[in-house]
Amino acid sequence: MPKITDIQEVREFIERSSPKTAIYVGCDSRQVGDFTVFVTVVVVHIDSCRGAKIFWQVDKVRRIRSLRQRLMEEVNRAVYMALQIVDVVGERPFEVHLDINPNPQHSSSVILREAIGYVMAQGLKPVVKPRAIAASSVADYITACY
Secondary structure: OOEOOOHHHHHHHHHHOOOOOEEEEEEEEEEEOOEEEEEEEEEEEHHHOOOEEEEEEEEEEEOOOOHHHHHHHHHHHHHHHHHHHHHHHOOOOEEEEOOOOOOOOOHHHHHHHHHHHHHHHOOOOEEOOOOOHHHHHHHHHHHOOO
16 A cells, blocks of 8 residues: 555545546544544545555644544544545546444534535545445554554
C-alpha cells in the first residue's frame, strides 16, 4: 500500500484506470496517548471487481477530546482528499465513506445529518456504515498500526 506523499501519483493512477473503476475516499482516527492519529485513504477499486490499490496518509495531531469534533475532522479530511481528486475521477463511481453508524445506539450517530449534509454540499456522494468500507475497514485497519 503506497503512502500518499504526492497527490499527483494518486491522480495519475486514477486517470489511467478504466471507466468502470470505483473510487472510495475515507478517514478513520484512533486515540494514541496524547495524540489523535488520522488515516485518510483513497481506495481505487479496479474495474469495481478486481481488487484494489490503496493510497493512504497518516497525520498525528494533539489529542482531540471531543468525539463530535474528532468525527467531524474525519469527515473534513475525507472531503478534502476527495476534492483534490474529483476532477480526474470523471464518470467513474465515486464515494466518500464516513465512519458513522446511523443507528442511534452508537455514539457516532450524533453527527450523521451534519456529516452527510457537509459531504453533499461539496457535490460528493456520502456513504455510511455498514457500506463505508474505505473508512470503517481500510482506514480502521491502518490506524491499528499506530
